[in-house]
Amino acid sequence: MNFRNFIKDKVLQIFLIIFGVFTIEVFLICFNCNLFLKIYIPVCILILYLISILPEYFIRKKFYNNLFDLLEGLEDKYLIAEILQKPNFEDGKILKEIIEITDKSMIENVNKYKYLQEDYKEYIELWIHEVKTPIATSKMIIENNKNEATKKIDEELDKIDNYTEQALFYARSNVVSQDYYIKKSSLQDIVNEAICKNRTNLINEKFSINLHDLEATVNTDKKWIIFILNQIIQNSIKYRNLKSPELEIYSKKGKENIILCVKDNGIGIKKGEEQRVFEKGFTGTNGRVSNHKSTGIGLYLSKKLSDKLGIGIDLRSEEGKFTEVSLIFPRNSYNSFE
Amino acid sequence: MKKILIVEDDEKLREELKIFLEKNGYEIDYLESFDNITQNILDSKSDLVLLDINLPRVDGEYVCKEVRKVSSLPIIIITSRNNEIDELLSINYGADHYVTKPFNIQILLAKISSLLRRTSFDGNDKIDGKEFILNLSKSTIEKKDKQVELTKNEFKILKYLIEKRNKIVSRDEIMEYLWESESFIDDNTLTVNITRLRGKLEELGLKELLQTKRGQGYMLV
Structure with a gap:
């Protein structure tokens, strides 16, 4: 606030004072007082x-400047009611009360939506757990009745399973609560499980698999990482090299981290699109080619989950040559490895 | 014959599991009512239990804990909850293994047989291949006093062919089986492995045992 605006608010008061002084002056002149009084009284007033x-x-001025400074330093501005000291003048007190009331109402409103989202997530989880049983049963029926037709159904079931898994993790990625469990896990196990999950497609497309340097362990949620790897491997299959597809998975140790790399020799990504693949709904030049059916969800979700887990995800590619996705596990007190 | 008890409320899944496991040489029993389930498990005199965690009215984890109090019966938990916390909890309640739906059937089979081998003292670690014996613990083939060592992949292929004896097994089927047991080999490597395996069988004088069916696959006769 500046002084001019402050005075502007007092225009009526000042006008009345000047009017009063003017009236007194008229009286003083009428009663013929001496010059000293004529000057002293109005000046004094x-x-x-x-x-x-x-x-x-x-x-x-002090109160409002302080308020703005606090706001500046605060990331979540709505918390201002919690740290604002009670002022000792009436309109300030009223302001603080108003902030507190609106704040409370806003938090209640936000909580309502948080609750709704949590509730929806729980429903999705429940639904997915329910649907896993018929998938498992169907797969068992196929196992007991192997032929060309059931083999094809089996492949479609794998797709359904992948989509339900994606929905599950999508629901998990959106809630504020922590939904993962960090445990020491071996990279070899994680990679084996992810490849095993995609075995039918990888074998059908005649992939050659090269796994090496995977002896490390990382502290992370295994299930989440397998899901992320699964998304990456599915992309490698989708955008494979049609002649002799290869998939190489290995890890390398940096000073501050350990990096798990998934590299294929597929069609690659057009220059300039490498970072945009993590955007939601981004399908890029490759994805728009009709037979690839890209949804633009896989890598977006992988990035979101990686952020939540505190690991980095990066992508390098050269069109027509390769694509390499790296998962970067930081070495720190919460996330150490040997 | 080892007896496996299936505790699963989905009738169809139970039925299909029964068919599959019986085909693989196990005797199967299952519970039809889920009242007094702990006692029923203990009374069944099974060698292993496949326990679904989401049962009507009772919690599988609770059952697992109750059984573990009085018995060291091997328990494999089957669940559709795919997260680390549930897995850890189940292991804490004393389950030996944990598989999630839809499960990989070969992995389930491998877990069952390794668990049974570990828990039974009279466990048989040799498979009779008529003309030869496959030693599971040493990963060798033996004939009289001669023996030849097999690599991991050769061993797995031979074991699978013995299981499917006198049936034509396609290359894809063998590949799928190897991948399920975490050997991610390609087409060429499979050819090499088959050739070497045939060579090793011939070393023991077992010619013509492993036949190639052109365009269809292989067969152990």
Whole structure:
């Protein structure tokens, strides 16, 4: 607040004072008082008035400046009610009360949606757990009745399973609560499980698999990482090299981290699109080719889950040559490895 | 014959599991009512239990804990909850293994047989291949006093062919089986492995045992 605006608010008051001084002056002139009184009384009144409004100005200036400083330093602005000290003047007290009331109402409103989302996530989880049993049963029926037709159905079932898994993790990725469990896990196990999950497609497309340097362990949620790897491997299959597809998975140790790399010799990604593949719904030049059916969800979700887990995800590619996705596990007190 | 008890409320899944496991040489029993389930499990005199965690009215984890109090019966938990916390909890309640739906049937089979081998003292670690014996613990083939060592992949292929004896097994089927047991080999490697395996069988004088059916696959006769 500046002084000019403060004075502007007092226009009526100042106008009345000046009117009063003017009236007194008229009286003083009428009663023929001496010059000293004629000057002293109006000046005295004006000075006293100024003295009375100056502290009012400074108290407010201090309060509001402080308020704005606090807001500046605060990431979640709505928390201001919690840290704002109670002012000792009436309109300030009223302001603080108003902030507190609106804040409370907003938090309640946000909580309502948080609850709704949590509730929806729980429903999705429940639904997915329910649907896993018929999938498992169907797969068992196929196992007991192997032929060309059931083999094809089996492949479609794998797709259904992958889509339900994606929905599950999508629901998990959106809630605020922590939904993972960090445990020491071996990279070899994680990679084996992810490849095993995609075995039918990988064998059908005649992939050659090269796994090496996977002896490390990382502290992470195994299930989440397998899901992320699964998305990456599915992309490698989708955008494979049609002549002799290869998939190489290995890890390398950096000073501050351990990096798990998944590299294929597929069609690659057009220059300039490498980072955009993590955007939701981004399908890129490759994805728009009709037979690939890209949804633009897989890598977006992988990135989101990686962020939640505190690991990095990066992609390098050269069109027509290769694509390499790296998962970067940081080495710190929460996430150490040997 | 080892007896496996299936505790699963989905009738169809139970039925299909029964068919599959019986085909693989196990005797199968299952519970039809889920009242007094702990006692029923203990009374069944089974060698292993496949326990679904989501049962009507009772919690599988609770059952697992109750059984573990009085018996060291091997328990494999089957669940559709795919997360680390549930897995850890089940292991804490004393389950030996944990598989999630839809399960990989070969892995389930491998878990069952390794668990049974570990828990039974009279466990047989040799498979009779008529003209030869496949030693599971040493990964060798033996004939009289001669023996030849097999690599991991050769061993797995031979074991699978013995299981499917006198049936034509396609290359894809063998590949799928190897991948399920975490050997991710390609087409060429499979050819090499088959050739070497045939060579090793011939070393023991077993010619013509492993036949190639052109365009269809292989057969152990």
